[in-house]
Amino acid sequence: MSIDLSPDPDVARLAERTASFVRDVVLPVEAEHGGSSARAGEETRLRLQHAAKEAGVFAPHVSREYGGHNLDMRDRAVVFEEAGYSLFGPPALNIAAPDEGNMHMLEHIATPEQKERYLRPLAAGDVRSCFAMTEPAPGAGSDPAALTTRAERVPGGWRIDGRKWFITGADGAAYAICMARTSGQPGDRGGATMFLVDADNPGMKVVRHIETLDESMFGGHCEVVFDECVVTDDAVLGEVDEGFTYAQVRLGPARMTHCMRWLGIARRAQDIVVARAAERQVFGTCLADQGMAQQMLADNEIDIAAARGLIRQACWELDQGRSGAQSTAIAKTFTAEAVWRTVDRSLQLCGALGISGDVLLSRFLREVRPFRIYDGPSETHRWAIAKRVVRRHLTDGSRADG
Missing domain, CATH: 1.20.140.10 (Butyryl-CoA Dehydrogenase, subunit A, domain 3)
Incomplete structure (x- = not known):
């Protein structure tokens, strides 16, 4: 029995357009800035995303409702590889980490109201986001169950307290998806909840950039502190304790x-x-x-x-x-x-x-x-x-x- 690994013709054409866009538009910009997002700055990212929209290759992973091509995982493999030919290709197409993963999750889990408030501007490239799970030792790292950041119920919502680090894209992100323990103790396999925390919340602060080998991630890798960070009940993403x-x-x-x-x-x-x-x-x-x-x-x-x-x-x-x-x-x-x-x-x-x-x-x-x-x-x-x-x-x- 033969196995056909060729992509759907529409996907193949999208991959070809992506390859041409990366080579003609993105590679010269990458060379100009040496592949460093810090040198390029947000203005460069936005300019590349505008060009990707004009080329019809922007946000191919999200549903058509949010301006994308609704690619499944196999189709993404073909297109994302072409985008990844340049360090600046993924941010240009709005498929870079952590935003791409956050979009995927928000489409699956968020309420309709949360999708309009958080997913739609993220899918459009109007904002960036971050995913705040990793913590300094002995907190969550290779073992997420070691999660120490806690969220306690307060009138009308929750108070989050904890320290996160290696939070990619935190500097300049419009919001964080924060994983916090709402029941149990560090080491327990359950009891975590996800919260949507706006960047202007006074209880969430980006305290430093962590110097790392890599420099291509816009917003860097940061240490983030949640100190009496109060959010309302509608900030819960999904169900409590199901994070x-x-x-x-x-x-x-x-x-x-x-x-x-x-x-x-x-x-x-x-x-x-x-x-x-x-x-x-x-x-x-x-x-x-x-x-x-x-x-x-x-x-x-x-x-x-x-x-x-x-x-x-x-x-x-x-x-x-x-x-x-x-x-x-x-x-x-x-x-x-x-x-x-x-x-x-x-x-x-x-x-x-x-x-x-x-x-x-x-x-x-x-x-x-x-x-x-x-x-x-x-x-x-x-x-x-x-x-x-x-x-x-x-x-x-x-x-x-x-």
Whole structure:
């Protein structure tokens, strides 16, 4: 039986338009600012988003009701990879983290009133947002159940108290989706609730930017304090105490869209090094004719192809309504490491050029390295993958014995 992996014709055309837009419009802007969002500033992001709207490639992931193309996860994989060919491609299309994941979750969970107030301006690119879950140790990090930020009932609403860090995009965000414990104790697997907190709430403060390897995220990675932060009852996103369940609506797909975007950068790195290897003369011959160079180029192709296959398998499961816990963990772990290997090999083959500012490979290397930690470290995913494998074996074995 043959398997057709080609996208729907409309999706293929959208991907082609996205690729052209990124190459013609976005790449020159990325080069001008060295791939750094801090250098580019919000004005650049808004200008690129305006251009994306004119090109008809803006916000392809949201429903048509909110101005998008209503792509499912498999269709996103094709388009997002093309957008990810540049560090500035995802923010230009309004599919960058954390906004893209927040849009996905708001469409699934928010009330009609919350969608109008929070989702519609986010989908239009009029505002940015952030997702405030991660905390300094010993709080929520690789283990979300360690959540320490608390929300207590007060007349007419809730008071949130706690400290968050590595909150991507917090500086300049119009609002935060804050995860806080409403019952139980740190370590309990339930008892969390999501709250929509406006940036002008006096109880929420961005206290510092955390210096990191990566610089492409608009709004940076910040430490945020919730100190007697009072919100009304209509700020609750979803049901009380169901925050961890709702987080899965966001986290699995968001891991995959991260993978899609970074796969675009891996392709970009490969294109840079292939062009260099084809023209660079060393020891009386072309670099691309050297056996060691050929092996590195081939390994890049293998990593890119394997990552793409794992991403699409996981996306297919998500589109079928499955949890995708195992497939997304496998795809995220492999892709994060494969993208790193691809960029690292490409930089090595380019030699001195690779570490110079004449190409952006050194910037790419700094950008992709944190992905082996963000959205769950590789070690945590491997632990979870192994646990599921053993659990399945024990379950299947007990059935066979019975």
